[in-house]
Amino acid sequence: MRRSDLFGETLRQAPADAESGGYVLLLRGGFVQPLAAGIFSYLPLGWRVKEKVERIMREEMNAIDGQEVQLPVVHPAELWQETGRWYEIGPELARFTARGDREMVLAMTHEEVVADLLRRNVRSYRQLPFMLYQIQTKFRDEPRARGGLIRAREFTMKDAYSAHATAADLDRYYPRVHDAYLAIFRRCGIHPLVVESDVGMMGGSMAHEFMDLLPIGEDLLVICDACGYAANRQVATFRKATREEEPLPLEEVATPGAATIADLASFLKIGPEQTAKATFFMAGDRCIFAVVRGDMEVNETKLSNAVGVGELRPARAEELTGTGIVPGYASPIGVTGVTVVVDDLVARASNLVAGANREGYHLLNTNAGRDYQADLVADIASAFEGAACSSCGEPLRLARGVEVGNIFKLGTRYTAALGATFLDPDGVARDIVMASYGIGVDRLIGCVAEGSRDEKGLIWPVSIAPFQIYLVGLDLEQEDVREAAEDLYRRLTDARIEVLYDDRAERAGVKFNDADLLGIPLRLTISKRTLGRDEVEIKWRTESTSGSISRSAVLEAVRAALAGAEGPDATD
RNA sequence: CGGGGUGUAGCGCAGCCUGGUAGCGCGCCUGCUUUGGGAGCAGGAGGUCCCCGGUUCGAAUCCGGGCACCCCGACCA
Numbered sequence: 001m002r003r004s005d006l007f008g009e010t011l012r013q014a015p016a017d018a019e020s021g022g023y024v025l026l027l028r029g030g031f032v033q034p035l036a037a038g039i040f041s042y043l044p045l046g047w048r049v050k051e052k053v054e055r056i057m058r059e060e061m062n063a064i065d066g067q068e069v070q071l072p073v074v075h076p077a078e079l080w081q082e083t084g085r086w087y088e089i090g091p092e093l094a095r096f097t098a099r100g101d102r103e104m105v106l107a108m109t110h111e112e113v114v115a116d117l118l119r120r121n122v123r124s125y126r127q128l129p130f131m132l133y134q135i136q137t138k139f140r141d142e143p144r145a146r147g148g149l150i151r152a153r154e155f156t157m158k159d160a161y162s163a164h165a166t167a168a169d170l171d172r173y174y175p176r177v178h179d180a181y182l183a184i185f186r187r188c189g190i191h192p193l194v195v196e197s198d199v200g201m202m203g204g205s206m207a208h209e210f211m212d213l214l215p216i217g218e219d220l221l222v223i224c225d226a227c228g229y230a231a232n233r234q235v236a237t238f239r240k241a242t243r244e245e246e247p248l249p250l251e252e253v254a255t256p257g258a259a260t261i262a263d264l265a266s267f268l269k270i271g272p273e274q275t276a277k278a279t280f281f282m283a284g285d286r287c288i289f290a291v292v293r294g295d296m297e298v299n300e301t302k303l304s305n306a307v308g309v310g311e312l313r314p315a316r317a318e319e320l321t322g323t324g325i326v327p328g329y330a331s332p333i334g335v336t337g338v339t340v341v342v343d344d345l346v347a348r349a350s351n352l353v354a355g356a357n358r359e360g361y362h363l364l365n366t367n368a369g370r371d372y373q374a375d376l377v378a379d380i381a382s383a384f385e386g387a388a389c390s391s392c393g394e395p396l397r398l399a400r401g402v403e404v405g406n407i408f409k410l411g412t413r414y415t416a417a418l419g420a421t422f423l424d425p426d427g428v429a430r431d432i433v434m435a436s437y438g439i440g441v442d443r444l445i446g447c448v449a450e451g452s453r454d455e456k457g458l459i460w461p462v463s464i465a466p467f468q469i470y471l472v473g474l475d476l477e478q479e480d481v482r483e484a485a486e487d488l489y490r491r492l493t494d495a496r497i498e499v500l501y502d503d504r505a506e507r508a509g510v511k512f513n514d515a516d517l518l519g520i521p522l523r524l525t526i527s528k529r530t531l532g533r534d535e536v537e538i539k540w541r542t543e544s545t546s547g548s549i550s551r552s553a554v555l556e557a558v559r560a561a562l563a564g565a566e567g568p569d570a571t572d
Numbered sequence: 573c574g575g576g577g578u579g580u581a582g583c584g585c586a587g588c589c590u591g592g593u594a595g596c597g598c599g600c601c602u603g604c605u606u607u608g609g610g611a612g613c614a615g616g617a618g619g620u621c622c623c624c625g626g627u628u629c630g631a632a633u634c635c636g637g638g639c640a641c642c643c644c645g646a647c648c649a
Contacts, residue, residue: 012598012610013584017642028583037641092648109649143573143647151648159649199649207649218648313646406649438649474608509609516609527608537608 001467002489003502003514008033008043010514020216022450023148025458029518031449031466038145038153040442045518048466050156053441054135056187056463057158060180066133066160071113073137077103079112083417088310094141106139111414111436114161118432119420125165128422128432129173133160135441147216149446150402156441164433165424170409177437181210181405184439189461190447192404195221196231198301199408206409210439211401212447221401222383226394234301237379238396239388240345242293248351248365255362259328261294264362268353271295276346276354276366278330280315280338283307287315287323287338291331291346291368292381294353299382306341306378329355331363332372342374343381402447405439458519459541462565467500469558470520472511474527476503484551485526488536491555497562516541522561524554 008030018024026032031046042050058068077095080086085093086105094106107113114132122128135158142153149155160177164170178194185192192210199207209232211221222236223229231237258264265272275294280287281303288307290298304312317327324335331354332340346352351365368374385398412431415421421429445464452459462468469492473485489501500520502511508527515523525537525546536554538561539546549557 009582009599011583015583016578016585019643034641090647138649140648144643144645146643157649197649209649311647403649408649436649440649472608477607507607507609507611509607509611512609514610525608529608 001498001500003500004504006044006500008045010517018148020147020150020450022446022448022453022458023150025453025517025519026148026446026449029458032149034148038142038151040149040152040154045466046445049445049460049464050441052464052466053188053444054156054158057135057184057439057441060184060187061131061133061158061160064131064176064180066131069132069134070136071107071110071117071134073107073139074098075105075107075113077105079116079418080105083112083115083414085112090311092141092143094139107136108138108140109157109436109438110134110136110159111161111410111434112418114436115414115418115420115432115434118163118415118434119418122163122420122422122432125422125424129162129164129169131160131162131173131177133158133437147218147446149442150216150450151218152442155443158439158441160437162435162437164435165422165430167409167411167433170433170435174407174409174435177407177435178208181407181437181439185210185212185404185444187463188444188448189452189463190404190444193221193223193230193401195401196235197406198232198234198305205411208407209401209403210405212404212451213399213401214447214450215400216450217400217402219401219403221399222387223397223399224389224392224394225397227389227392229389229391229396231383233383233398234299236383236396237390238383239390239393240381241388242345242349244348245350247367247370250366250371251364252356252358252361253364254360255329256360258362264353265294268362270353274351274353276331276349276352278325278332278355280320280325280327280330281312282315282319283309283312283339287319288312289325289330289332289335289338289340290343290380291340291354291374292343293345293349296343296345296381296384298380302378302382303341303380306376306380307339324357326355326357326359329359329361330357331355331366332374333357333363333366335372339375340372341376341378341380342368344377344379345381347374347377402443402450403440404444404447405437407437408435410434410436453519456513457517460519460521462521462562465519465521467498467520468522468562469497469499470515470518470523471499471501472508472515472523472525473501473503474508474511474525475529476505478528481526481528481531484531488524488526488551488554492558495555495559497558521565522558524558 011028014024014028030043032040098104138157139154145153190212192212195209197207197209220233222231222233258267261272272294277292277294279290279298292298323337347368354366356363386395415432420432424430475481492499521541523539534551535548537546
C-alpha cells in the first residue's frame with residue numbers, strides 16, 4: 001500500500017473529546033472514527049488490525065473444533081419473550097417496530113438464536129457435543145459509552161456457544177475454551193487475568209472473566225498474590241473475623257449530628273468495626289434493609305443475588321416513610337414492612353452500635369438475633385484492599401481491569417425455556433446443556449492500544465499490526481533513489497510482506513513521526529544517503545536506534561526479523 | 573437517570589461578560605526556497621457560529637426551549 005493512496009489522515013492534535021491515551025492514538029492515527037457516542041467506523045488501518053485479530057480468533061476457535069456461523073443481527077421479539085429476557089432487560093436492549101407492527105430487537109447477544117437453532121436441529125445425543133461461533137455485530141444501548149473502543153454501543157463480538165448432553169461433558173469442554181481464549185489474547189499481545197465473576201443477565205451456574213489489567217478498567221478485581229485467588233469484586237469473598245463477646249444490655253445514647261459512621265465513631269471514640277451500617281434498596285416496590293459492619297460497604301451484586309432479584313436501586317428517602325426507618329440513625333430494630341438482610345459477619349458480631357431510629361440517637365450493644373431478626377443472613381459485604389483472602393488469609397489487593405472476554409456455563413436456562421431437547425441413550429428427552437463464550441473484538445483492540453504505546457504513538461505487536469513494514473522513502477525527487485525505493489517496495493510486496501510505503505512528498509520528520517504514530521513494527525528507510533552505501537536503514541518501533549543492511553540482503557533480513565517476532569510470546 | 577462541562581472552518585482554540593462586516597494556530601490548495609525527526613516566505617480556498625423560538629434597527633454574543641458530545645457517578649455480558 002502506498003501511503004499516498006491510503007484513506008484516512010493522521011492528526012497532529014487529537015480531537016478534544018477523547019480522553020484515554022490509547023483511544024487518542026487510534027483517532028490520531030486514523031484507525032477508527034466515531035460516528036455517534038459509542039458507534040465507530042473502522043478506517044482502512046483499523047480494519048486491517050481488526051481483520052488480523054479476527055483471523056487469530058478463527059484459528060484458535062477452529063482448533064478446538066468450533067464451527068463458524070453467522071447469525072442475524074435483527075431478531076423477532078417473540079424469541080426474547082420466550083426466554084423472558086424481553087421483560088428482564090431494560091432499555092439496553094434496543095427494540096424497534098418493523099413493518100406491520102412487528103416488534104424486533106437488535107441483537108445484544110445470541111443465546112436465544114442459538115438455543116432456537118438447537119431446538120430446530122438437535123434430536124439425539126449422538127449429535128452432541130459441538131460448538132458454534134461467530135464474529136459479528138452486537139448493539140447494546142449503553143446508558144453511557146466511554147473510553148473509545150473500550151465501551152462502545154455497537155461493537156463486534158466473537159461469541160461462541162457449545163452444546164452438550166450433560167453438565168459433566170460441558171465441564172470437560174469448558175477448560176479447552178478457557179485455554180483457547182488465553183492463546184488468542186497472548187497472540188494479540190495481551191495477558192489478561194482470569195477471574196471468577198457474576199453471571200449477571202446471562203444466568204447459569206459459573207462464569208469467568210478475562211480481565212486486562214489497565215488503570216482505565218471499569219471493573220474492580222480482588223487479587224490474592226499469595227495463593228492466586230482472583231475474582232471480580234462483585235462476587236469476591238474474603239475472610240471475616242470478629243470477637244464474640246458476652247451480649248451486653250441495649251442502651252440508647254444521644255449522638256447529636258452523628259449521621260454517618262465516621263461521625264458516629266469519632267463521637268463515641270470507637271472504631272467503625274464496632275458499628276453496624278444500614279443501607280436501603282428497592283427491589284421493585286419491596287424495600288431491602290441491608291446491614292453490614294460499619295467498616296465495610298454493601299456489595300449490591302451480592303445483595304441482589306442473595307435476595308434473588310435482578311435489579312436493585314438505592315431507596316429514596318420518601319420510600320422509607322411508614323417503615324420506621326430514620327436515615328442516618330437507622331437499625332432494623334422496630335422497623336416494619338422491609339426485608340432485613342444481614343451480613344454474616346454482623347450476624348456473628350456482638351454489641352455493635354446501631355441507629356435507634358430516632359433522630360440524634362443510637363443504640364449501644366445491638367445483637368442480631370437478640371434485638372432483631374434477619375429475614376436473610378448472607379455475605380453481602382464488598383471485599384476491600386487488605387481484607388484477608390478467604391482461601392489463605394493473606395491480604396487481598398484491588399486492581400482495575402477491562403473485561404475483554406468471558407465464559408459462562410449457562411446450563412439449561414435457555415434450552416429449557418425454548419424446549420431445545422434431545423433424546424439420551426435411554427430414549428429420555430433432556431434439555432441440552434449450553435455454555436456461551438465471548439470476546440469483545442473492539443475492546444481487545446482498545447486494550448492493546450491502551451497498553452502498548454509510548455509518547456510517540458502506538459506499538460502494535462507484529463501479529464496484529466496493520467502493516468509489518470513502514471517503508472520511508474526520502475529524497476524521492478532524485479530519480480535513482482525513487483527507483484531504488486520503488487524496487488524495494490515491489491520486492492517486499494511480491495514476497496507477500498505487508499508494506500506501507502511512504503511515497504509522499506513530505507519531509508523526513510513528518511514520515512518518521514507518522515511511522516511512530518501508526519506503530520508499525522519495522523521501519524525501513526531508503527534515501528540518497530543509504531543508497532550511496534547501497535544500504536537500507538532498518539529500525540524496530542520498540543528500539544531507539546537503527547541499523548543498516550545491504551540492499552541485496554533486505555528481503556532475507558526482514559523475513560528473518562519478522563519470523564522471529566511472530567512467535568507466540570514475541571511481545572513479552 | 574443525577575451532577576459537571578462543551579458545541580464557532582478538517583483538527584485545536586479565541587471572540588460571548590460589555591450586541592454592530594467571524595478571527596488565530598495547525599492542516600488543505602498554488603508558487604518559490606528548503607530537505608534525515610512534524611520547514612520558511614508569498615498567495616488562496618474553506619463557516620447554516622449545534623437547532624428552534626424570542627428580545628432588538630441589528631444576535632456567535634442576551635433570554636427560553638430542545639439536541640448532540642465529553643467527564644464523574646448510577647447502570648453495564
